[in-house]
Amino acid sequence: MSQFDRRQVMMGAAATALATGLPAHAAEARAELYKLFDAFFDEDLTDSPEQATNLGLDTGAHAGARSKLGDRSISGWIKDRAQPGQRVKRLKAIDRKALSGDDAVNYDTALFQYESRARAGVFDYGAVSRPYVLTQYYGAYSSTPSFLDTKHKIESAADAETYLARMAAFATVLDQESERFAADAAKGVIPADFMLDKAIAQLGKFRALPADKNVLVASLTRRGKPYGDYEGKASALLAGTVHPALDRQIEVLKAARAKATHDAGLNRLKDGDAYYAALLKIYTTTDMTADQVHRLGLEEGAEISAKMDAILKKRGLTQGSVGARVASLNTDPTQTYPNTDEGRAQMLAYCNQLIADLAPKLPQWFGVTPKTPVEVRRIPAYTEAGAAGGYYERPALDGSRPGAFYINLRDTADRPRWSLPTLTYHEAAPGHHFQLALVAESTLPRLRQNMGFSANTEGWALYAEQVAMEMGVYENDELGLLGMYQARLFRAARCVVDTGIHTKGWSREKAIAYMMETGGEPEGRITSEVERYCANPGQACSYKVGHTVWAKARERTKARLGAKFDIRRFHDAGLLVGPVPLTVLDRVLDGWAG
Known part of the structure; x- marks a missing residue:
């Protein structure tokens, strides 16, 4: 944290102490925590333009996200793996003992999020929370067309142009995922044969669609009509940029399919049990x-x-x-x-x-x-x-x-x-x-x-x-x-x-x-x-x-409160804290019940 940032936190902490009556040290820890949260969130939106759009936050400082897709390259993957551990260190610089109530819940939740992912990130393949880049269930080939069709708003000619930019970026992402998949395959990390068969079939089906039936073209043509004729531009991008990338990805999967086994268990991979x-x-x-x-x-x-x-x-x-x-x-x-x-x-x-x-x-x-x-x-x-x-x-x-x-x-x-x-x-x-x-x-x-x-x-x-x-x-x-x-x-x-x-x-x-x-x-x-x-x-x-865990928490709370138990208040207490690890949920509900 720079000296300037530290001065901002101290000023915010002083204001918090006056407003909440917290001791100065607790107010400072609280201010540091939420400044860090804001920094993490801003980093997340920068790293994932799709997330910015999904959340309706691709405006203002993140308006540039509307023409981009996230980095799926090998270097991007290395960065993704390192990030949770780095965030754990940044969180632990804050005095946890000075936090209480919702602030402690928020800290503990974030710490669990990043510590658990840091443990999974030591395994050098796949994604942090799953072992394969491409399967019948995961891959930009499946998620990006749906994302562009249902999440990317088209309410102006500028929106239509950013759609085209993302459509071009889709080909880059396909190639990045193909490169990562091939790198994993070289280490022996290959999905089971039936997973690859279905993924290859889905890719082939999507590749075979004529332009007017392909969702990438049809969605822009339909929604962009008030702002211009985009069918030709989208069709040209599909044929000249996206299709070749799809063809390359199909070939990468077919090459891996020749080496695939029918066994899908993680325990067949290096360090699979630990992963x-x-x-x-x-x-x-x-x-x-x-x-x-x-x-x-x-x-x-x-x-x-x-x-x-x-x-x-x-x-x-x-x-x-x-x-x-x-x-x-x-x-x-x-x-x-x-x-x-x-x-x-x-x-x-x-x-x-x-x-x-x-x-x-x-x-x-x-x-x-x-x-x-x-x-x-x-x-x-x-x-x-x-x-x-x-x-x-x-x-x-x-x-x-x-x-x-x-x-x-x-x-x-x-x-x-x-x-x-x-x-x-x-x-x-x-x-x-x-x-x-x-x-x-x-x-x-x-x-x-x-x-x-x-x-x-x-x-x-x-x-x-x-x-x-x-x-x-x-x-x-x-x-x-x-x-x-x-x-x-x-x-x-x-x-x-x-x-x-x-x-x-x-x-x-x-x-x-x-x-x-x-x-x-x-x-x-x-x-x-x-x-x-x-x-x-x-x-x-x-x-x-x-x-x-949810059912046991309710029974435990009913036993503790007896006639005072109110199912509405129990549900509100559990829901309004937001998604948290189960250990934190138990602590919140036990604290609510006294």
């Missing part, structure tokens, strides 16, 4: 080992299966495993939608209606609810083959974009009607949307607003499925209740399968068979899910681990 342990730390925000997570999944799975068994027997389904009996319901004509655009529109309408029907019940369970609306949308068809079954996209921090629940409608048979309520409550209200829209509307430091902890957010969303059940939404919907238990069992099975693949030698086929036999979901959906765990090790374990 997986670091990823579990990032994603569960606990010190649980792979064996402990595996055992949790087995134990929770047995308990949930027993509840499902009881429901199935009441319906006269008594023969076969729970999974097999549940699977028999997937083809019930009253519970399936046509695999057509009309059927998909019906599914979207049903999910939106579920959100509307839940709204009158919410004030009995939550004191604070988000003002920002949530919409249900289809995952773009050009990415759905490798995408998850559903995901939530938080609103822009500037309020310009609502929250969105994206659902994969590649095959409507993957989502029978009775499974949709729980998915909707998880992704929208009272799940992800409640937590993350409240973050966007909060006065938390912007760095905190932009932090994510999978075990907290996914744990909350799984806990929210439980809350929806407690609201009575399944009182006259026994199949819907079965769907809720199936979803919970699915998360328990994830713990078993993810750890099984990466530490116990499970094959892709064994993992798929286990999940189908356990929960009865359709094979197509389960196959995509298992392949996702191969691409993003550890993350799938965060759901059930997080749910367990």
Whole structure:
């Protein structure tokens, strides 16, 4: 910190001390912390132009971000790996003992974020939080076209020109990722054969689209029409710049495919066991080992299966495993939608209606609810083959974009009607949307607003499925209740399968068979899910681990407060602190309960 910066902090600290009554040393530590937070956040926006646009902050000092994409080069990767450790040192220069209350929570949250990523960053391949640059699930080839179509605003000719600049930058990013992938492959870090097959197929499908059908061209042509004729410029860029980069990336993946094995476990890679342990730390925000997570999944799975068994027997389904009996319901004509655009529109309408029907019940369970609306949308068809079954996209921090629940409608048979309520409550209200829209509307430091902890957010969303059940939404919907238990069992099975693949030698086929036999979901959906765990090790374990911590915290708080316990205040306390590591969440909720 320069002498000038130090003088600014001291002046800010003096003002804080006067305004808050804090001792001067505490006020100084507080001022240093938030000055550092502002610096980190500004660095993040500079390093990731996409993030600046996603958050609606590509204006003012960051207006230049609108024509750029982030650096995916090898030198950029080296910088990314070093950054968390550097930030830990900068944080530790602040006196933690001088902080209290929200300031201590914010410090501890940031410290965990960077310490956990610094541990994962010592492994010289992939990305900090996943092992491969390119898979069927990750890569600019998939994310950037969707980003340009849905996030890059076009409200002027200047916006259309920055879109074109980003379209040109897309080719550079493709080549940067290809170079990194090839460098990793030379070290033996190669995705499994089935992952590469799907990634190559998706790249080929995107490459084969004629210009007028390619989202990069079609989006600019449609939205830029009031400001000029951009189809020709975009088509020329696609053919002359983007297509050659796609061709080069396809060739790089094909070269690696010749050396790929069918084994997807991280333990086959150098230091793979240690890397997986670091990823579990990032994603569960606990010190649980792979064996402990595996055992949790087995134990929770047995308990949930027993509840499902009881429901199935009441319906006269008594023969076969729970999974097999549940699977028999997937083809019930009253519970399936046509695999057509009309059927998909019906599914979207049903999910939106579920959100509307839940709204009158919410004030009995939550004191604070988000003002920002949530919409249900289809995952773009050009990415759905490798995408998850559903995901939530938080609103822009500037309020310009609502929250969105994206659902994969590649095959409507993957989502029978009775499974949709729980998915909707998880992704929208009272799940992800409640937590993350409240973050966007909060006065938390912007760095905190932009932090994510999978075990907290996914744990909350799984806990929210439980809350929806407690609201009575399944009182006259026994199949819907079965769907809720199936979803919970699915998360328990994830713990078993993810750890099984990466530490116990499970094959892709064994993992798929286990999940189908356990929960009865359709094979197509389960196959995509298992392949996702191969691409993003550890993350799938965060759901059930997080749910367990949220549920235990509630029971512990109820026991402590007795008749004084108010579910609305408990939920508000847990949500308004924002996403934090589970250890910090427990400390916050225990402190709130006294």
